[in-house]
Amino acid sequence: MDIIKLIDEIEDVVENAGSVPFSKKAMVDSEEILEIIKEIRLRLPDELKQASWIKEEKKRILAEAQSDADNILNDAEYKLEELIEGESITKIAQERSKEIIVNAQNNAKEIRLGAMEYADSLLLETQEELKKVIILLNDNRKELRGED
Incomplete structure (x- = not known):
């Protein structure tokens, strides 16, 4: 399913995101994440x-x-x-x-x-x-x- 690939993309973005010093938080490109989420919504069953x-x-x-x-x-x-x-x-x-x-x-x-x-x-x-x-x-x- 294409949705799984999109979810994998989100995981990749989060895993490859720069981390905030002294925390477990990551800085991600919100536009990129939101674009992937929009695509998931379009492909929902x-x-x-x-x-x-x-x-x-x-x-x-x-x-x-x-x-x-x-x-x-x-x-x-x-x-x-x-x-x-x-x-x-x-x-x-x-x-x-x-x-x-x-x-x-x-x-x-x-x-x-x-x-x-x-x-x-x-x-x-x-x-x-x-x-x-x-x-x-x-x-x-x-x-x-x-x-x-």
Whole structure:
């Protein structure tokens, strides 16, 4: 992988850097290090980039679910107010409004749970892919160091 070569470059820069007298600190060219880090970011596996997208997607799905739930509750309250205005159907309206609110709450809960399960499954899948990438990186580093 090209990323390993870039990491090796960073190690070389640090190892070959001039040392600060009377300390274990090294003076490195920050522009050179930052350029290598930028290159590493460009070459990171898609799974790492997708993790950020999944996090944002989870937030969007949950916000959408909450918005849908709020709209359903608002519609239910509006219908309830309309029914209450008629004296002869007040009792029926109250029962119907409770039904609508319960249904709306159940629907909102199902939407939220579904969104959370979907986001969790995406995060789990990404986590597993990242584990594989980390294992591969560790194995490659061991191989570079001559360890088996």
